[in-house]
Amino acid sequence: QNKYGLKVSNKADYLRAIKLDPKKTLIDLEKHIPGIVLDIRYATTNNFTGEQIYNLSKAYARKPVADALKKVQADLETQGLGIKIFDAYRPYKATVKFYEVYKDTTYVASPYRGSRHNRGCAIDMTLIYLKTGEELKMPTPYDSFKKEAWPSTPISDPEARKNRKLIIDAMQKHGFKVNSSEWWHFDFIGYRQYEVLDIDFEELP
Numbered sequence: 001q002n003k004y005g006l007k008v009s010n011k012a013d014y015l016r017a018i019k020l021d022p023k024k025t026l027i028d029l030e031k032h033i034p035g036i037v038l039d040i041r042y043a044t045t046n047n048f049t050g051e052q053i054y055n056l057s058k059a060y061a062r063k064p065v066a067d068a069l070k071k072v073q074a075d076l077e078t079q080g081l082g083i084k085i086f087d088a089y090r091p092y093k094a095t096v097k098f099y100e101v102y103k104d105t106t107y108v109a110s111p112y113r114g115s116r117h118n119r120g121c122a123i124d125m126t127l128i129y130l131k132t133g134e135e136l137k138m139p140t141p142y143d144s145f146k147k148e149a150w151p152s153t154p155i156s157d158p159e160a161r162k163n164r165k166l167i168i169d170a171m172q173k174h175g176f177k178v179n180s181s182e183w184w185h186f187d188f189i190g191y192r193q194y195e196v197l198d199i200d201f202e203e204l205p
Ligand SMILES: C[C@@H](N)C(=O)N[C@H](C)C(=O)O
Pocket: 095, 098, 106, 107, 108, 109, 115, 116, 117, 122, 124, 143, 179, 182, 185
């Protein structure tokens, strides 16, 4: 257990776990879902911390999560739409950093429990038009920690309201649940079976 009283798996623990249960493998989403677009904000300074948190711009998720997201992408493609990922698997140390910078657990996971991102089971994302790569209009920008970002907040703009419903419905169909404070954050149902990990992207294939 770490200083927050949480059991966090390192790379050796992870390798043992995936040998016993290969579905726990973290999958590179760019390789698994051709055409998916990455804008990994925490690999840049364009994020709420103002600091670059990751050394690499990568998106990983556990195998069943990656498979489900692939189905979402296939559905969206029929409507001329695609997925842009802002963040996926997140090493636990990043969650600790986020909490130190912004201590409101409405918007940032508590290090006492860890984030579903740390389990490789959460995706931060938006939708894009395949033709132009442009983002669909949503109620707020990414990581806008305000009530307008809550999926339950009434939105007067009909386009943003429609697009918010579109992303939530598309994800829900394949086993994801939207976070109650963030329209862009989706948890994979069944995340509890997956351990909290603290493995840097550099250590993953
Ligand atoms: C920090 C934000 N992008 C996010 O992912 N928040 C949730 C609650 C989390 O930290 O798990």
